[in-house]
Amino acid sequence: MKSEEVMEKKLVYGLPEALADRPMHYCPGCGHSIVHKLLAQLIDELEIREKCIFIAPVGCSVLAYFYFKVDGCEAAHGRAPAVATGLKRVHPDKVIIAYQGDGDLLAIGTAETVHAANRGEKISVIFINNAIYGMTGGQMAPTSLEAQKTATSPYGRDPADVGQPIRACEMLNTLEAPVFIERCAVNNVKNIIKTKKVIKKVLMNQVSGRGYSFVEILSMCPVGWGVTPLQGADWVEEAMIPYFPLGNFRDR
Numbered sequence: 001m002k003s004e005e006v007m008e009k010k011l012v013y014g015l016p017e018a019l020a021d022r023p024m025h026y027c028p029g030c031g032h033s034i035v036h037k038l039l040a041q042l043i044d045e046l047e048i049r050e051k052c053i054f055i056a057p058v059g060c061s062v063l064a065y066f067y068f069k070v071d072g073c074e075a076a077h078g079r080a081p082a083v084a085t086g087l088k089r090v091h092p093d094k095v096i097i098a099y100q101g102d103g104d105l106l107a108i109g110t111a112e113t114v115h116a117a118n119r120g121e122k123i124s125v126i127f128i129n130n131a132i133y134g135m136t137g138g139q140m141a142p143t144s145l146e147a148q149k150t151a152t153s154p155y156g157r158d159p160a161d162v163g164q165p166i167r168a169c170e171m172l173n174t175l176e177a178p179v180f181i182e183r184c185a186v187n188n189v190k191n192i193i194k195t196k197k198v199i200k201k202v203l204m205n206q207v208s209g210r211g212y213s214f215v216e217i218l219s220m221c222p223v224g225w226g227v228t229p230l231q232g233a234d235w236v237e238e239a240m241i242p243y244f245p246l247g248n249f250r251d252r
């Protein structure tokens with residue numbers, strides 16, 4: 001077998017160099033670990049490990065710095081885009097990755113998200129939308145669906161009371177500055193393969209000096225949703241994707 005093939009196999013099946021060899025704390029069926037693996041594979045493939053600075057959010061992925069063998073930084077809840085802005089402006093040659101959940105990016109951090117995008121900061125934002133606050137016990141998020149039952153909406157989300165779920169890609173797509181905006185999902189193999197291509201694009205845009213790049217990834221939170229891992233993957237398909245359509249919104 002040629003060395004490239006060996007490398008390929010290692011990248012597909014083995015532990016990426018950029019990922020630490022330790023068990024993850026994520027619940028069964030959670031999408032964070034899938035995205036972590038894709039991101040680590042891409043950091044290897046693009047050979048950017050020495051250049052990466054990974055900004056962990058507050059949320060279930062708060063401990064992501066235990067898993068990625070790259071430089072890292074922890075931001076206060078929702079403030080990853082502000083921290084990313086500072087880091088990128090001080091270290092323009094680095095690849096700055098802001099990784100955030102929907103409570104982090106779209107509730108407490110909405111202002112930082114919108115303004116970093118509007119300024120066209122040359123950063124890569126990976127947004128994990130699991131339609132709930134996972135870490136704190138399944139409270140309603142800005143992305144929780146209409147009628148979705150959560151710890152803080154036991155009778156289902158009522159838009160008359162708390163508004164409609166926010167579509168991040170569509171909202172950011174009203175701004176002039178972003179160069180790339182796409183929504184994908186990690187609920188099945190086909191979507192996972194597509195998601196890897198999109199994260200690659202989001203990283204490559206920064207490597208080649210383009211502007212703000214954003215990927216929203218629809219992801220499972222079976223424990224927060226009170227379902228099994230398989231039902232979680234189905235729920236992404238049947239409930240989330242109809243409201244949050246997959247696809248590219250902008251690629252300049």
Ligand SMILES: Cc1ncc(C[n+]2csc(CCOP(=O)(O)OP(=O)(O)O)c2C)c(N)n1
Binds near residue numbers: 101103
């Ligand atoms: C300033 C502040 N407010 C509230 C909290 C509590 N808190 C921790 S994580 C979290 C929500 C996380 O949800 P999300 O960003 O959707 O990520 P997930 O856990 O679902 O991956 C909240 C409200 C906090 N840590 N700091």
